Amino acid sequence: MNRRFFLKSGSVALASVGMSLSAPSFLERIVLGNTLTGGKRKTLIAIFQRGAVDGLNVVVPFGESNYYELRPSIAIPKSGNDSAISLDGFFGLHPSMSAFKPLWDSKRLAIIHASGSPDNTRSHFDAQDYMESATPGVKSTSDGWLNRYLSSKKDADESLFRAVSMTKTMPRVLQGRASAVAMSNLSEFAIRAGKSSDNLQGGFEAIYARETKDSLAGMGRETFEAVNYLKKANPGQYQPENGAQYPRTPFGTSLLQIAQLIKAGVGLEVAFTDIGGWDTHVNQGNSRGQLANLLQQFSSGIAALYQDLGQRMDDVVVLTMSEFGRTVRENGNRGTDHGHANAMFVLGNGIRGGKVYGQWPGLKSDQLYEGRDLALTTDFRDVFGEIATRHLGSTDVKSIFPGYSSNASKFKGFLG
Amino acid sequence: MRKLVALILLALLTQPLVFAQKHRSLSEEQRIIHVLNRLGFGARPGDVERVKAMGLENYINQQLNPEKITDTVAENKLRELSVLNMTTAELYEKYPQPGQLLRQLQARGMVPEEMPADAAKNNQNQPPANPLDNEKNRKVIEEYYRENGLQRPQRIIAELQASRILRAVYSERQLQEVMVDFWTNHFNIFANKGADRWLLPAYDRDTIRPNALGKFSTLLQATAQSPAMLFYLDNFQSVSPNANQGRRGGLLQQVRPQQQQRRGINENYARELMELHTLGVDGGYTQKDVQEVARCFTGWTIFQPRGGGAAVNAMMGENGRRNAGTFVFNARVHDDGEKTVLGHKIPSGGGIKDGLMVLDILAHHPSTAKFIATKLVRHFVSDTPPPGLIDRVAATFTKSDGDIRETLKAIFFSKEFNSAEAYRVKIKRPFELVISAIRTLGADTNGGPGTHRWIERMGEPLYGFQTPNGYSDAAESWVNTGGLLERMNFGLALAGNRVQGTTVSLAKTNGEQAKVMDEYLKTLLAGDISAATRDALLKQLEPTDPATKVVGLILGTPEFQRQ
Numbered sequence: 006m007n008r009r010f011f012l013k014s015g016s017v018a019l020a021s022v023g024m025s026l027s028a029p030s031f032l033e034r035i036v037l038g039n040t041l042t043g044g045k046r047k048t049l050i051a052i053f054q055r056g057a058v059d060g061l062n063v064v065v066p067f068g069e070s071n072y073y074e075l076r077p078s079i080a081i082p083k084s085g086n087d088s089a090i091s092l093d094g095f096f097g098l099h100p101s102m103s104a105f106k107p108l109w110d111s112k113r114l115a116i117i118h119a120s121g122s123p124d125n126t127r128s129h130f131d132a133q134d135y136m137e138s139a140t141p142g143v144k145s146t147s148d149g150w151l152n153r154y155l156s157s158k159k160d161a162d163e164s165l166f167r168a169v170s171m172t173k174t175m176p177r178v179l180q181g182r183a184s185a186v187a188m189s190n191l192s193e194f195a196i197r198a199g200k201s202s203d204n205l206q207g208g209f210e211a212i213y214a215r216e217t218k219d220s221l222a223g224m225g226r227e228t229f230e231a232v233n234y235l236k237k238a239n240p241g242q243y244q245p246e247n248g249a250q251y252p253r254t255p256f257g258t259s260l261l262q263i264a265q266l267i268k269a270g271v272g273l274e275v276a277f278t279d280i281g282g283w284d285t286h287v288n289q290g291n292s293r294g295q296l297a298n299l300l301q302q303f304s305s306g307i308a309a310l311y312q313d314l315g316q317r318m319d320d321v322v323v324l325t326m327s328e329f330g331r332t333v334r335e336n337g338n339r340g341t342d343h344g345h346a347n348a349m350f351v352l353g354n355g356i357r358g359g360k361v362y363g364q365w366p367g368l369k370s371d372q373l374y375e376g377r378d379l380a381l382t383t384d385f386r387d388v389f390g391e392i393a394t395r396h397l398g399s400t401d402v403k404s405i406f407p408g409y410s411s412n413a414s415k416f417k418g419f420l421g
Numbered sequence: 422m423r424k425l426v427a428l429i430l431l432a433l434l435t436q437p438l439v440f441a442q443k444h445r446s447l448s449e450e451q452r453i454i455h456v457l458n459r460l461g462f463g464a465r466p467g468d469v470e471r472v473k474a475m476g477l478e479n480y481i482n483q484q485l486n487p488e489k490i491t492d493t494v495a496e497n498k499l500r501e502l503s504v505l506n507m508t509t510a511e512l513y514e515k516y517p518q519p520g521q522l523l524r525q526l527q528a529r530g531m532v533p534e535e536m537p538a539d540a541a542k543n544n545q546n547q548p549p550a551n552p553l554d555n556e557k558n559r560k561v562i563e564e565y566y567r568e569n570g571l572q573r574p575q576r577i578i579a580e581l582q583a584s585r586i587l588r589a590v591y592s593e594r595q596l597q598e599v600m601v602d603f604w605t606n607h608f609n610i611f612a613n614k615g616a617d618r619w620l621l622p623a624y625d626r627d628t629i630r631p632n633a634l635g636k637f638s639t640l641l642q643a644t645a646q647s648p649a650m651l652f653y654l655d656n657f658q659s660v661s662p663n664a665n666q667g668r669r670g671g672l673l674q675q676v677r678p679q680q681q682q683r684r685g686i687n688e689n690y691a692r693e694l695m696e697l698h699t700l701g702v703d704g705g706y707t708q709k710d711v712q713e714v715a716r717c718f719t720g721w722t723i724f725q726p727r728g729g730g731a732a733v734n735a736m737m738g739e740n741g742r743r744n745a746g747t748f749v750f751n752a753r754v755h756d757d758g759e760k761t762v763l764g765h766k767i768p769s770g771g772g773i774k775d776g777l778m779v780l781d782i783l784a785h786h787p788s789t790a791k792f793i794a795t796k797l798v799r800h801f802v803s804d805t806p807p808p809g810l811i812d813r814v815a816a817t818f819t820k821s822d823g824d825i826r827e828t829l830k831a832i833f834f835s836k837e838f839n840s841a842e843a844y845r846v847k848i849k850r851p852f853e854l855v856i857s858a859i860r861t862l863g864a865d866t867n868g869g870p871g872t873h874r875w876i877e878r879m880g881e882p883l884y885g886f887q888t889p890n891g892y893s894d895a896a897e898s899w900v901n902t903g904g905l906l907e908r909m910n911f912g913l914a915l916a917g918n919r920v921q922g923t924t925v926s927l928a929k930t931n932g933e934q935a936k937v938m939d940e941y942l943k944t945l946l947a948g949d950i951s952a953a954t955r956d957a958l959l960k961q962l963e964p965t966d967p968a969t970k971v972v973g974l975i976l977g978t979p980e981f982q983r984q
Contacts, residue, residue, distance in 0.1 A: 130614045134887065144689055145696055147890055165902055174880065177887060186903045194906065198913045201970070208961040208974050209909055215953040221848075221900060221979040228902040287524065288555075338524070 047320050047397055050263055050276045050310070051151065051178070053136075054303070054327035056283035057129060059341050060348035061333060061379060062296060063102070064116050064361065068095035071368040075334040079291045079341070087292030092116075096361050100292050101301040104308035108352060112359035113311070113318070115419040119346040119363050120383035121329055125375070127343035129284070132328035137177035139386055139406055148181025150386075150405055151275050154393050155183035157401040164272025165231045171259035171278040179277055189255075191240040191262045195232055206232070231271075238269040249313035252302045256280040260310045267317060274397070283327060287338040311352060322353040322396045322420075324388070330379050333368055345378035349388055351419050355396065362417040387415040395420035445841035453477055454947050455844055458984040459801050460484055460833070461595025463857030466944065481833055485634065485826050487594035495592040498868070502587075504580040504622050509648065509746030512619045513728030516574045519562050532561050574619065578612045579870055581622055582883045586868035586876075589856040600633040600825070601625070602852065603800055605884075608644045608698060609891035610653045612884035616727050617652055620746060621884055624649035637793065637823035638784035641698065645780055646748045648723045650690070654889065657722040659687035659715060661756035686756075691715035693889045695783065701795075704788035706763060713760045717767060717775035720755030723748065784823055790815040794828070796894070801832050802843050804895045810837045845949060845983045848896035851879035853984065854908060858915055858976050861945045864925035871921025875914070879907045905982075912976025916969045927968035934962040938971045945972075950980050 066072050067083040081099060082088045089097025090106055096118070098105055108114035124141035126132050135141040139150035148156075155168055168185035170176050175187040188194050196206040206229065213225030243265050251257035259278035266273045282299055289296050307325075311318055330347035346366075352358070366372050366380035374380040390411035393399040402411050447455060453472045457464040460481065472480045483490060499505060504512060526532045566572070589598045608629070612618045628647040632640035644650050651657040662685045691714035695706045725745040750773040759769040765782050767775050783789055794815035798806035814831045821827035832838055849857060855876050859866055866872055876882060880899070886892050893899070914920050916927065930937045938958060942950050950958075958974055975981060 128615070130611070130887075144889065145692065145702075147888065174877070174882070174885070184901050186901070188903060194903070196906070196913070197910050198917065198973070205913060205970065205973065208958075208970070209977055211961060212954055212957045212974065212978055215957040216951060216979055217953065218951065219979040220896075221905065221982055224900050224902065224905055225979065228905050231902060232906065287520075287527075338527075 046272060046274060048267055048273055048276065048322075049151075049392060049397060050260075050278075050321060050323045052307070052323065052325045053133070053176070053178070053277070053279040054283050054325060055129075055133065055279050055281040056327075057132070057329050057331060057343060058283040058327040058347065059285060059289065059296060059331040060118070060327070060346070061330065062289070062291075063099050063300060064092075064118055064348040065089040065097045065099065066095065066118075066365070066368065067091075067097050069368045071333070071370075075368070077335070078339050079289050079335045081292055093361060095365075099297065099300050101297040102304035104301075104304045105350075108308060108311060109359055113354060113356055114350065114352045115356050115358040116361045117349045117351070117363045117383055117388055117417055117419070118361050119366050119379055119381060120349050120388060121346045121381055121385050123381055123384055125345070127329065127345075129328055129343075134177060136326060136328050136385060139389060140408060143408070146407070149176070149178035150389060151178045151277065152181030152183050152185065153405045154397065154399055155185070155275065156181060157404045158397070158399055160274070164274075165227060166266060166271040166273050168275040169263070169266060169273060169277070171262055171276070176277055176279065179275070185275075190258070191235060191265065194235055234271065235269075238265070238271070240265060245309065245313040247312045247315050249309040250305075251309040251313075252306050254302055254306075256302060257306045257309070260306050261313070264310055264313045267314060267321065285331070286336065286340040286342060289335075289340040307350075307352065316354075318352075318354040320355075322351060322356065322392055324352075324392060325350040326385065332377055333373060333379060334377065345374045346381040347379070349385070351388070351392070353396075355420060357419050357421055360419070362419055383417065384409075384415070386411050387417065391416040391418075391420055447839060447841055447844055449473075449477075450947070451841075451844060452839060454949075455839070456481060456833070457595075458845075458857070459838075459847070460599060462589050462598065462853060463860045463984070464947075465860045466863045469947075481830075484594070484596035485829065487597035487634065490593045492593050495588050495594075498587045498591050499584055502580040502584050504577050505584055505626060507622065508743070509619055509623050510728070510743050512577060512622065513745055514742075515570070516572050516577050516619065517728075518574050519566075522565065523558060523562055526561070526565065532558065577622060578618050578884055579873070581625060582870075582873045583868035584625075585852075585883055586856065586866065586872055589852070590859050590866055590868070596829075597630075597633055600829075601629055603797075604629050604633055604640065606886075606891035606894075607796065608650065609886055609889055610649050610884065611887050613887075614653055616746070617649055619728065620647075620649035620652055623647070623746075634825050634829070637789075637818070637825060638781065640825075641784050642777070642780050644698070645694070645718075645776065646721070648726065648746050648748055651721060651723050651748065652726055654690035654693055655687045656690035656718055657726050659690070659719050659721075660685065660751075660754035661716070661719045662686060663756065664719075664754040686712075686715050686719065688712060688715040690718060694779075697889055697891075699783040699792065700786055700788040701792035704786070704792060710763055713762050713767075714779050716756040716758070716760050717762065717779045720751040720753070720773075721748070721776055722751050722754075785819075787815075787819065790818040790823075794818055797828065797832060798837075800894050801829075802835075802838050803846060807837050810835055845980070847984050848899050848982055849984050850892065850894075850899060851876045851881040851904075851908075852883065854879070854982065855911065857984065858912065858945075858981075859923060859925075862915070862925050862927075862972070864915070864923055866920075866923040869922035872923050875907070875911045875920060879911065880904055908982060909977035912981070913973040916973035916976060918969075925972075927972055930966065930968050930971075932964050934964060934966060934971065935959060937968055938962065938975075941968070941972055941975055945975050946978075946980055950978070954978055954980060 061072065062079065062081055065081045067089050073080050087100050090100060090103060091097045092109060105114055122132060122135050122141045124135055134144065137149045138146040140146040151168065160167060166186065168179055168183065170179050170185060170187040171189065172187055173189045175185060179185040196202050196209065198205050209225070210229045213222050213229065216222035240262065243261070245251065245261060245264065251261045256278065263276045263278065266276070280303060285296050288294065307323060310323065314321060326349055327347050330344040331341035332344045336342050364382040366382050370376065372380060386406045386409050390402045390406060393405055394402055399405065450469065453469050454464060456477060457468055457472065507515065523532065592598050610617055610621060610624060612621055624647050628643045632643050688711050692711045694714065695704060695711065696702050700706055724747050728745050752772055755772060757770055757772065760767040760775065762779055763782055767778050771778065791811065794811050795806055798811050798814055802810065813835070814828055817831040818828045837843060855872065873883065877885065881892055915923065915925060918924055928937055928940065942948055942955065958971065961974060962971060
């Protein structure tokens, strides 16, 4: 559904605003919201690479001789067959990520290298926890930073689809006071009872419409407005635009459905999804192999999303993250173990791309963190903070990152 | 008889007259339903009559003494869940992690390390995520599992989840199951953190269950010494930075290479012990107390936390094998200096006694009494716990030396618990919703993943809460659009016999929709439904509709979401 169709169909709902004494319904709110903002809602798509991706083989520091010394069998060559895609003469992209090259060349894609969490944990569990709560070292934080962002910026026109996670359960990063929806597939956001679905949905709608005293009833009515709205958007019939081809994997489908929600104008502000399998302790591969294949899926999925969204990327930022990096030295199984700093990507038409941000700490033995890992020069909260402030328009980063003073002087400047 | 019971109950209430004015009272039938909902997971067909016959007070007292209740049906249902009776060491042996097994086999030269990865085929969109996605590796591993009678580790938690579902549905010891659920959340552990999936069966069996209605201090110590908690909150690797570790100490620790550099104090357990297990976040401790408590618990660790490798087992002999994954105090890494915790001096040289003293101080602290009382009242009475009741319950907790039974009695016989204000106000959590639907319908279940999947979809996978605070006990966490939609879908699936492993047989409607509807409203909700909902339901029914529809709709009403 395009925005014009949406506004047209939404006008019916708008007309009823004056007659209703209750709070504006879901549909009314997003109609109002889109009208007030000209439909230009800023959106963040956050992607978590669970399992700790080997950032040194993603954004390859081929200008470092130590990189080749420490990785005799898994390094990505600087030149020749299957070599890294040169970015700036010092860094190169993994050759399976060629889908990112045009985005880099058109300066829509930026990299923040040697970034991540300052905590030295090498536990996946703890590190993911810290990256999602954005309070490294503090385990008792009960909410995630994206939820704190949502709570900090009350949205009068808040849509039920303001925050959507395309995952089976609500990820830590979106847990908290503000409401968010988690679903593994848009088609699941419905009454699912085969042929009787419509009939039964009608039954529930009637029950929840009649009930007045119970607070659950209001939630029920909102739920069905959202369900019906999504139904009109007809997720099953979606055709990506501009020839975009998403990988036919759960990750590709998640991205496709996020694009679909953005185009349907449902008021999406924060989208989240994740992709696993990065914990390459054994036979990681080099230019080809398991990491290469996963990176191919990862980059082609994101590139398809970019292509599909077209001009809408003016208002969208894609952010990727992973809990920590991997050891600089390859291990005895042609893989890598848990390390420290990593590389993050940011993508969007508003991104000052074509640049690797962050100070490069070097890979000489005395430059390594705890003698083995890439050292950290950019705290991930400064990357999150810049996006929250300059893209999403937050004026309250302090409440998003408790106990941390994130401010403009620490921002890398990829959003100007 | 009925009058007699009512009189006894009335006499038990401390201020019956005030109660009559301030709190609208419940009818006897409502009280029975209330007790069956809150002290258990809902009324099975016949339960109300059974409780009526034996007397409500007798029923409550019986529930408070589960060891005296025979429970053959539930026990028989659990027969096939073999993980429940296995030691942690046996679990490590029978349910090895495939990746670890592959590495071991490779190390022993039983699988060549260099496997041409499927990756090389340039299979674009289906990349192998790990070495086990490699076809040949997978075959070797599968073969090895089969030949040696091994199972995948996921099976452990699946069986443990099934046991929780089966017990909640079938056990006569309903309050015991409610309290197991309560304490499992209070002392939460996440199954997907490292070794915890192997450690959880023992946690449920040896730590939580025997102490669910006993003394709080005993329960607290059991959790403190449980390998599952020691692993989950990292205490197993907390060592004094000054400790002089010989080679033997290193062997005992059995840490993975990537953790070897993280030697030192770990404050995680110390903090959560005070914040979440005992005093509460505003319970009056400082960061200094956290550090001191952490020092007291150095050396509280796990013998072979990950089961240990074959080489270690060979060196340690049979004893080493049997004890893998059990609690051990390692004096060599303990900080033996003097400490001060919440103003109490803990003298130097105490060894394991340091931690025991800390637990004793915490279990008897007034903040703990208040914190536990608040949580229990929130669970059993209302999301907004009445302060007066909290104070009385906390006083009972203190007076009875943390006796959980006595503390619960103070709640169950209080005017607040027995008031109309408390009746059907709590939103069922997904686990409670699923179990109560199965029970009230008299459905049959194997407790398997098909049923658990619905609990997970609604947001409460058992042992699936990542952070130590556990699932929320307040409505706001459970009332959201996605969750509500899944609740309705669950009701429809259950009524339509589409929940795998769970079967329900519904009445024939024979064209008498209204009559059948009212019967089910009585079975499922004891008739507690608003006129508006009943009217809306009635309008939905066509003369040809099967009972599936009416039951599915009732399970999805706002009324059925509450208990």
